[in-house]
Every structure is written in C-alpha cells, then in structure tokens.
Amino acid sequence: xxxxxxxxxxxxxxxxxxxxxxxxxxxxxxxxxxxxxxxxxxxxxxxxxxxxxxxxxxxxxxxxxxxxxxxxxxxxxxxxxxxxxxxxxxxxxxxxxxxxxxxxxxxxxxxxxxxxxxxxxxxxxxxxxxxxxxxxxxxxxxxxxxxxxxxxxxxxxxxxxxxxxxxxxxxxxxxxxxxxxxxxxxxxxxxxxxxxxxxxxxxxxxxxxxxxxxxxxxxxxxxxxxxxxxxxxxxxxxxxxxxxxxxxxxxxxxxxxxxxxxxxxxxxxxxxxxxxxxxxxxxxxxxxxxxxxxxxxxxxxxxxxxxxxxxxxxxxxxxxxxxxxxxxxxxxxxxxxxxxxxxxx
Amino acid sequence: xxxxxxxxxxxxxxxxxxxxxxxxxxxxxxxxxxxxxxxxxxxxxxxxxxxxxxxxxxxxxxxxxxxxxxxxxxxxxxxxxxxxxxxxxxxxxxxxxxxxxxxxxxxxxxxxxxxxxxxxxxxxxxxxxxxxxxxxxxxxxxxxxxxxxxxxxxxxxxxxxxxxxxxxxxxxxxxxxxxxxxxxxxxxxxxxxxxxxxxxxxxxxxxxxxxxxxxxxxxxxxxxxxxxxxxxxxxxxxxxxxxxxxxxxxxxxxxxxxxxxxxxxxxxxxxxxxxxxxxxxxxxxxxxxxxxxxxxxxxxxxxxxxxxxxxxxxxxxxxxxxxxxxxxxxxxxxxxxxxxxxxxxxxxxxxxxxxxxxxxxxxxxxxxxxxxxxxxxxxxxxxxxxxxxxxxxxxxxxxxxxxxxxxxxxxxxxxxxxxxxxxxxxxxxxxxxxxxxxxxxxxxxxxxxxxxxxxxxxxxxxxxxxxxxxxxxxxxxxxxxxxxxxxxxxxxxxxxxxxxxxxxxxxxxxxxxxxxxxxxxxxxxxxxxxxxxxxxxx
Numbered sequence: 105x106x107x108x109x110x111x112x113x114x115x116x117x118x119x120x121x122x123x124x125x126x127x128x129x130x131x132x133x134x135x136x137x138x139x140x141x142x143x144x145x146x147x148x149x150x151x152x153x154x155x156x157x158x159x160x161x162x163x164x165x166x167x168x169x170x171x172x173x174x175x176x177x178x179x180x181x182x183x184x185x186x187x188x189x190x191x192x193x194x195x196x197x198x199x200x201x202x203x204x205x206x207x208x209x210x211x212x213x214x215x216x217x218x219x220x221x222x223x224x225x226x227x228x229x230x231x232x233x234x235x236x237x238x239x240x241x242x243x244x245x246x247x248x249x250x251x252x253x254x255x256x257x258x259x260x261x262x263x264x265x266x267x268x269x270x271x272x273x274x275x276x277x278x279x280x281x282x283x284x285x286x287x288x289x290x291x292x293x294x295x296x297x298x299x300x301x302x303x304x305x306x307x308x309x310x311x312x313x314x315x316x317x318x319x320x321x322x323x324x325x326x327x328x329x330x331x332x333x334x335x336x337x338x339x340x341x342x343x344x345x346x347x348x349x350x351x352x353x354x355x356x357x358x359x360x361x362x363x364x365x366x367x368x369x370x371x372x373x374x375x376x377x378x379x380x381x382x383x384x385x386x387x388x389x390x391x392x393x394x395x396x397x398x399x400x401x402x403x404x405x406x407x408x409x410x411x412x413x414x415x416x417x418x419x420x421x422x423x424x425x426x427x428x429x430x431x432x433x434x435x436x437x438x439x440x441x442x443x444x445x446x447x448x449x
Numbered sequence: 450x451x452x453x454x455x456x457x458x459x460x461x462x463x464x465x466x467x468x469x470x471x472x473x474x475x476x477x478x479x480x481x482x483x484x485x486x487x488x489x490x491x492x493x494x495x496x497x498x499x500x501x502x503x504x505x506x507x508x509x510x511x512x513x514x515x516x517x518x519x520x521x522x523x524x525x526x527x528x529x530x531x532x533x534x535x536x537x538x539x540x541x542x543x544x545x546x547x548x549x550x551x552x553x554x555x556x557x558x559x560x561x562x563x564x565x566x567x568x569x570x571x572x573x574x575x576x577x578x579x580x581x582x583x584x585x586x587x588x589x590x591x592x593x594x595x596x597x598x599x600x601x602x603x604x605x606x607x608x609x610x611x612x613x614x615x616x617x618x619x620x621x622x623x624x625x626x627x628x629x630x631x632x633x634x635x636x637x638x639x640x641x642x643x644x645x646x647x648x649x650x651x652x653x654x655x656x657x658x659x660x661x662x663x664x665x666x667x668x669x670x671x672x673x674x675x676x677x678x679x680x681x682x683x684x685x686x687x688x689x690x691x692x693x694x695x696x697x698x699x700x701x702x703x704x705x706x707x708x709x710x711x712x713x714x715x716x717x718x719x720x721x722x723x724x725x726x727x728x729x730x731x732x733x734x735x736x737x738x739x740x741x742x743x744x745x746x747x748x749x750x751x752x753x754x755x756x757x758x759x760x761x762x763x764x765x766x767x768x769x770x771x772x773x774x775x776x777x778x779x780x781x782x783x784x785x786x787x788x789x790x791x792x793x794x795x796x797x798x799x800x801x802x803x804x805x806x807x808x809x810x811x812x813x814x815x816x817x818x819x820x821x822x823x824x825x826x827x828x829x830x831x832x833x834x835x836x837x838x839x840x841x842x843x844x845x846x847x848x849x850x851x852x853x854x855x856x857x858x859x860x861x862x863x864x865x866x867x868x869x870x871x872x873x874x875x876x877x878x879x880x881x882x883x884x885x886x887x888x889x890x891x892x893x894x895x896x897x898x899x900x901x902x903x904x905x906x907x908x909x910x911x912x913x914x915x916x917x918x919x920x921x922x923x924x925x926x927x928x929x930x931x932x933x934x935x936x937x938x939x940x941x942x943x944x945x946x947x948x949x950x951x952x953x954x955x956x957x958x959x960x961x962x963x964x965x966x967x968x969x970x971x972x973x974x975x976x977x978x979x980x981x982x983x984x985x986x987x
Contacts, residue, residue, distance in 0.1 A: 105766065105775065107782040109792035111881045113867030114783065114815040115466065115622070119829065119874040121822050179822060221823030221875075338828065387827040392841055394831065436842070443859045444461070444836040445696065445709035 125180030127336045128382065131327035132187055135378060138323040139191060142249040142316040145263040146195025151187065154202040158186030161210035169215065181220050185209050188228035188383060192375055192422070193235070196245035196258075196282060199268050205231035225429045226389045229422040236417060244418070248283040249316030252307055286314025287374045288418040290365055299362040304369075313372025321377040328381025340394055342380040344401025345408075346371060352409045370409065379404070379421035384428075391432040396439035403428040451612045451703055451717060453655050453682055458704055460697045462833045463689040464868050466788075468661055470625040473747040473754040478633045480741075480758040481771045487529050487555045487762030488799040489515065490542045494591040495598045496522035501553060507534045510564035512738050515553050518586070524599045525589045528555055529740040529760035531562040543765075543784045543798045545791050552799070555762065569736035574647050578604075581648040581733065588732035589739045589802075594693075594722030595785060597803040600729065603721065604648045606714035613651040614702060614713070615642055617658045617665070617723035618686060618693030621786030624806040626743040627723050629756035631658075631665040634727060635672035641726030642681060644733055649719055653682070656723065657698045660685035690788060691866040695720045697835055709862050724805075744800060746772045750779025750809030765796040765807060778811035787815065788867045822875040830869035830879065836862045840869035844879055847886035852893065855886050863887075928954070 140147045162182035166173045176182075186206050193202050209231030217223040236243045247258060258266070258273070258281060265271045272278060284292065286308050293303040303309070310318045331337045353367035370376065375383070384390065384404050391400035404424040411420030442448060492498035499516035509515060509528035516526040536554040544550065568584050570576050586601035594616060619627040631638055646654050658665055662685075669683055686692050686701040696707045699718060707713055713720050724743065731737050740761055747754040752773030759768055765782070769775060783790035784804050800807075808814075830840035839858055846855040863883050870879040931950070 105779075105782075106795045107780070107793060109794050110781075110815070110818060111792070111878055112790060112865075113788040113871050113880065114781070114790070114792075114810070115787045115871055116813075116816045117819060117871065117873070117876055119872050120819075120876070121825060121874045124825075124827065124874050175820065175822075181825075219823065221825050335829070335832075338832070388825050390826070392826045392828050392831070393839060394828075397828075436839075440839060440842075440858065441831075441837045443709065443838055443862050444700075445706045445711065445862065446859070 121179045121181070124336055125184050127331060127334055128184055129180065129187055131331045131336070132191065132324075132382060134327050135320055135324035136187075136191060138316075138320040139195075142251075142320065143195040143247055144250070144258055145260045146197070146247070146258075146267060147190075149199070149263065149267050150190040150193045150195060150197065150202045153199055154190035154193070154206040155183055155186035157203045157206035158182045158189075158210050161207050162214075165211055165215040169219070171219075176220070179220070182210055182214075185214065185228045185231075188378075189231045191378060192228070192232050194243055194245040194282075196247055196263070196266060197242050198270060201235060201239060201242050205235045208234050221388055223388060224432075226383060226386045226425050228386075229383060229425045232422040233426060236422070244284070244288070245278075245282050246285050247281060252283075252315055283308070285374065285418060286317055286369075287412060290369075291412070291418065294363060300365060301362070304366075309369075312366070312368040314369070314374070317374065318372040321372040324377035324381060328377060331381060337381065337385045338394070338397065340397035341385045341390060341401040341404075344398040344403075345380045345384055345405040346376070346401075348402035348405030349376065349409055350405075352406055356409075356413070364413065370412070374412075374419040375421045376408070379408070379425065383421060384425055389425075389429045389432065391428075391435040391439070393436050393439045393441060395441065396432075396435040399439065400428050400432060400435055403431065451653065451705070453612070453653065453684070453702060454704055457657070457684050457686040457701045459687045460689055460692050460701055460835055461837060462835045462868060463691060463697075463866075464833055464871060465688070466622050466690050468688075469622045469747070470628065470662075473623070473625045473745045473756055474629060476753070476755045478629045478743065478756045478758065481760070481763060481768055483530055483557055483559065483561060483760065484763045484767040485557060486535075486764070487532075487557065487760060488540050488542075488552045488764060489526055489529065489555065489762035490540070490550050490552045490799065490801055491516045491526055492550055493526065493597060493761070493801040493803060494524045495596060496520060496524070498551065499523060499526050501537055501551075503534050503537075503553060505534055505537055508532070509534060509555060510562050512566045512736075512740060513564040514587075514589075514738075515555075518599075522599055522602055524591050524601075525587065525738075526553070527566075527589055527738040527740050528564075529762050530555070530557045531560050532557040541795070541798050543791055543793055543801060543804065547794070552762075563737075566736050566738055568732045568738060570733050573644055573733050576647075578648045578650060581644065584733055585648070585729055587738070588728075590725060590728050590732060591739070591802050592722055593724035593728060593742060593802065593805065595789075595803050595805055600721065600725055603719060604645065606649075606712070606719055608714055609717060610649040610651045610714070610719050611653060611717040612703070612719075613642075613646050613649055613654045614699055614718055614720040615645075615654065615656040615723050615726055616693060616695065616698050616720055617656055618698050619662070620659060620688070620690045620693035621788050621790075621806075622690070623747050623808055624745050624786045625747075626745045626756055626805050628662050628665045629745075630724055630727055630743050631662075632668045635668045636676070637727045637730045638669070638723055639672050639676050639678060639681070640734060641728070641730035642723075643676075643678070644729050645721055645726055646681075651719070654680065655682040655684055655702055657702050658683070658685050659688040659692060661688040690868070691835055691864070694835065694864055694866065696864070709859070739802060742800070742802060742804065744768065744804055745806040746809075747806065748779075748809040749811035749814055750775055750781070751807075752776055759800045759804075761802055762799045765793070765798055765800060768800060768807060769796060769809065775809060776811075778813075779809045780812045781808075781810040781815045783808040783810065783815075788871070789865065818878065819876045821877045824873075824875055824877060827874060829872045829874065833868040833872050835866060835868065836864060838863060840879055843886075844877060844882050847882040850886075850889070852886060852890050856890065860886055860890070 166176050189205050209227040213227035213230035214223050262273045350367045353370040356364040391397050407424035408420045497520040499518050501516045503515045510531045513528045514525050515528050518525045532555045535556050539549040540552040542550045582601045582604045590600040591597040728739050744759045782793040842858045865880050867880050
C-alpha cells in the first residue's frame, strides 16, 4: 500500500492567525462597550466606518498585489487594525476621519510598508498619528462622558447628523458639545499653574483616573488579562509598559505632587490599558525576545509619560509605540536568550 | 559528584500533548509471526554501513552475522531467522532521505534454527568491561530509542562515568514500546541496566520515566525490589514533550545542561535507552544478538493497535497484517511518532533496528498541513522551544538564506522536536526550514573544505615552482662567478683547465634535464595560477 508523505510534525495544528485575531477582537469588547456607554453612538460609527474601510482597503491592496484575498481577509488582521484605530478616535469626529485613518493604516502603513508580517510600524498607530498631525482640531471632538453634568446630551439622531452631515443640533455650537479629555485638561491646567489637587477637584476626574476613563481602562485591563490567560499575548510588554509608566510617574509625583499627575491617573487615563494590552502587543511590529519585550514595553511606558507630561499632544501612546517600533530589531538582536547548553552571557 | 534531584525538574517550554498510548497497551506484548521474506538493510545505525559476509544462495542461521562492521562507529547485522539469502541489492528502506540502500534478502525456512553466537557470558558482572563492550559490538546493538548510535561506542566514553541515565521517558505520543517492555520484561530491563552500569563502572544509575506511566513505574519498582537492587534510582519526570530528549531528560533529572555541541560524557554522564539496555541483557545473558525489537503498531489506520516483538527485516505490510490489517481510515504511515517520525511512502519497507513505532494514521490524526501565512512574530514558538532558541528569527534568516545569521542564532542547537511548528498560528513548516538551512550549511562546508584543499594544492605548486626557479638562478649565478674567477693569462695549463671545465659543464648539462623542465615549468606557471583559480571558483 502506498501513502502520501508530508514533513514532521504531523499532529493537527491547534492555533491560527485568524483565531488569534478573533480572540484579540473579542477581548476588546468590554472596553469598547464601556467607551460606548460613556461616549455614545459616535463610538459605534467610528467602529463601523473604520473596520469597513480597513477591510475594503485590505481587499483592494490584496487584489493589486495579486495575493489571495479571501484567506487574508479572514485572518482578521485588517479588521483588528480598523477596530484599534476606531477605539482611539474621538466619537464626534466627522465620518471621513476614521475613513482616512483606516485607509492610510492599511494601504500605506500595512501594505506599502511590506504587508502582514513585514510592516515595521503598528498600522493603526500610523493611521492615528497621520490624523492627529493633519487634523488636530477634529481629533479633539470628544463629548463629555455620560453622567457628567452638561447642558446637552447627544442622541442617536443628533450624532448621526453631526458625524455624517456635519450639522449641529438646533442652536448649539460645536464647542458646547465637546469637552477636553482629562489628560488634555490636566495638561492645560498645569500650564496655568494649577496644582494637581486643584485640577482633580473637578468632576472631570474620577476616583483615580479620568471620570469614565478609569472604567474604560479597567475594562481593557480585564480583556487584556483574559488574552494573557488564553496565551494570545505574553506578559512582558504590558508589564514593561505599565511598570515603567507607573514607576516614572511615581518618582515625579513623590518629588512634586503639585505639578505632576498621579501614577494611578496615568495608568487609568487615556489609552494606557488599550495601549499596553492591545496596541503595544501587536507582535509584528514589537520586539520578539522575552527580555526584549520587557525593554520594549518599558520604553513605551517612559516615552508615554514624557510626551504626556512635556509634549504637545493630548495622549502619547501612538508616538511612543511607533518610536519603539523602530528600536525593536536592535532590541531583539541584543536580547537573545541564552540558548540551552550555552554558558551564561 | 552529580546530584540526582529528589524532585525532577520540568523542562523549559515543550508541549502537553494527548498521550494516545492506551490503545496500543490494551493487549499484552506478543511476537509477530515469522515472515516469509525478510529485507535486512546493512545500515540501520549511525556510522558506516556494514560489509556483507554472505552471498546469494547462502544458507544462514538465526543470529548468524551476515554483515560485519569495519569501522569503530558501525554495527554488524545478523540474520533474523534461518533461511536462504535470495538477493543482495538496493531496496527502499525507512530513512528520511527516501533513498534506497543495500539489503540482504532472506527467505525464511520456517525452522528458525539458531546459530551459536558465542555472545553469552557466564558471569557477566565479573567480566572485563572491554569484553562486555566487544560482545555488545558483536551483537550489533545500537540505540533503540530512535537514533541508532552504536551502543558499544557509548559504553566506552573514554572518561570516567559517574552517572548512567536510562532514558525510559518515551515522550512522543502514540509510542508505547518502552512502556510495554518495562511492564512485561522487567527483569530483562533491570539486568541490562546492571550490565551497562558494570561496563561503564558508573557510580550512580537513574531510570527516568514520564509520570504518566504509573504501571511501568510500579513494575520497575517491584522488579528492583525483587532483584534486591537498591542503587538504581527510579524517577518520574513531568510529562511534557520532549522530556525524553537526551539533553532534556538529563536536565530534568540532574538540573544540569549538556554543553552545546557537547556530549553527556563531558559532564561524566552517559544516557542509554531502556530498550537498548534490555537488548544488551538479551545478548549477553541469552546469546541473542539484536535481531528483533518491540514495535508499537498504532493509529486509527490499524485494526488492532498493539505492541509486537518484530524480527528486524520484516516488511511493514506483514507487521500491519498481523495486527488485523489497515482500517478504512488509514491515510498516512509513519515510522516513529507524530512529532518527529519519518513519513513512509509505502509499507514494502522493512522494520529496522530503530523502528520504535509504526503509526498508520487517519486524516483526522494527520490532516494535510494548512497553507502557511506570513510569520507575525507572535513568539509562541519561543515560549515552547525547549532549547531556548528564537524559532521566528531562525525562520527569518533560514528563509532569506542568511546562513551566517542563522548560525548566530544557534541553528545547530535545534533538536527538531517540532514544538514550534505545532503552535505556529501561521502554520509555517518551521522544522523544514531548519533542516533545509542545516543541509545547506553542511553542503557549503563541504564545498569550502574542497576549495581549501584545491587552494592548498595550488599554493604548494606555486611554491615548488618558485623554489625550482630560485635553485636554477643560484646555479647560474654560481656558474657566472666561476667564469669571472677564471684566470686571464694564456698559459697552457690554464687553457687545459678551461677546456676541462667546459667539458665538465657540458657533461653537467646533459645530466641535468630537471633544470630544463623546471624552466618549462616556470613558463607554464604564468598561465598556471589563472587556470587554477578558474577551477577554484568552479
């Protein structure tokens, strides 16, 4: 009897890129739901526009590059890029903002930079940075979080009209519908010489982070821990990033608790947890050795603190991730683990 | 003093795989029926093939040597049963290369008459270790765990051995031949271990099993008690594939790492497979050379999975037939386990000394490999690599044929266990890339050695020509000097001397054809280097 042959190992595989990406997407759900709860329908529009654009752009690029379209679309990587970008965008952004960001992320940052597995930068973050540099005004369109005292709450219809038609509800100015995020607010107030305790006395700040944002961050943290349990991500990058961010924030806070934000505020505001568990852990553009990932994460944490504290942008995750992306190959080269049977280095 | 750990360690990385051993352990160990025709390869081991001692038409007896080893690292081959040699020729054998190899074909006469092998020793425990080694060598015993390294060589590590490790971990799924052996031939196993200990003069012995074979542990424990043996330790290591790798098992038992590219002997240890130990006992206590082995026949593709004692050379089809034949599900045939086994294109090949398992697998057990996607550097492979390598980097550089970089990342520490490929979400056949890179590097090294030799030869030639040219010039200079020193006056005596000298010169030239050829040689050499370099670059 004759048999076909193939090469070892032969056991059925128990893992797949599609499953990995699906897990990451599922783990984003709690955070996304929280974001929706606090910021309304704009979050949903962002998610829809961004993911549809990402998938469309992916299909187009695959066709142009003559790659198998179906298999690559199903691997879920484009979907995830779209999701991640959408979750970083302001909910009242005009429709073309997520579309532009997602399109740039997939067409340029993913495919023109090499395609899945070869792109040196995190595509979603490249998309984000292009938007924040080109359209700083639109990137600030965050409504006040649900539950915070304000004079007008946007409903589904209002948001739809605002996002797609640019029309404001009767008698309302755009300014009156938006509000600075806690990170942004803190930066401005520090600039006006307010102390940390004065700044956090406003209702914009919650128990330990920004109001609403602390819950959103907790939800991302929960999703991230689940991913770690499921072995979809490893502990080094989140630990490195959060550890470094916490440590450096603590040092400055101890030195001068009037002029610097508290370490917990940094951990539970803005995109910290989303960044630590979902963005910095993008394996393609991150460092890949165990020790290297710790350093890579720590680099992101330190840069995040520096840009948030002294930089000109409201949040810093995107810049920090991209800056560390560039260092990843070198970090990998110098952090090779000791191989079995080799002497200690 | 090597310390055997009280609590064996868990190896780094690895995989927890479904054992799938129960199905082949349901029925007791039995012997496969004698086949009509046996195909016995001359090379079933690592090292030089053996040289045939028989001719077509010869009658042979069971246990009679049919091929002898001419090198130190080699092993003789014996007739597995009595019969007639009907052919000596090239046959397909189970080997990763897929190439044919020289085999002796024996038609069994059914009588199974034994030859007197002279291997049996009366008091083996008082015997000279060298004598034991010699007999182990003559018995054709090789490592039965799968590698097939001549056992006699490993019984003579050339330095004192403190610890003998018996590898009974059998970590690969489906394979249960060692477990069957330990349960059903406990005494033989223990005898073999004791003989090996004596041959090595080892101070300590430890048998390492996996902790998922409690029955084997039980049998061995009782066997050791019955033998009154207190100095053989028995330890169960955590069941993780590949805990049965030599380096991994030694680490689990002693916490020590065998140096890269080194041997256990470098740390005063030797590791033998438990089946090999039993084979040694059989040879030295019963006089039977290695002519059969226990084979696990299993998988959804075989009707009655079991462990069989099979004569070396039995065609695989016959072995499967004695297990009730194939089921309809049989889709693949492997020799070895599902992580590191060799794929077999057909079942006409023989069982050889290293055939621990025949796995007739269904499509569910061995599905076709899914299409490979790009590596996303997720590093799941790094988490499971028992050698602490970075499989994703090795892949990257192997794929781009950067063979210097791939060695920088320690390609040659890869044991090809397949853990990385099994967990890869992109389904990249990683091990294949590593094998490819290793083969290419070996090939380059061979070419380099050849080129070095050619260069050396060329340099020697140039040097020789230089030397000859110089010698010629020196002679010429000497001759000129002699001419210049000639007296100018024209007296008769001087003239006479001049004539004599001229005559001598003529005579000298006639007897020096070498000089002429050297001149020609130097003319040649002007083109010589060019053409030599040409052949170098080819």
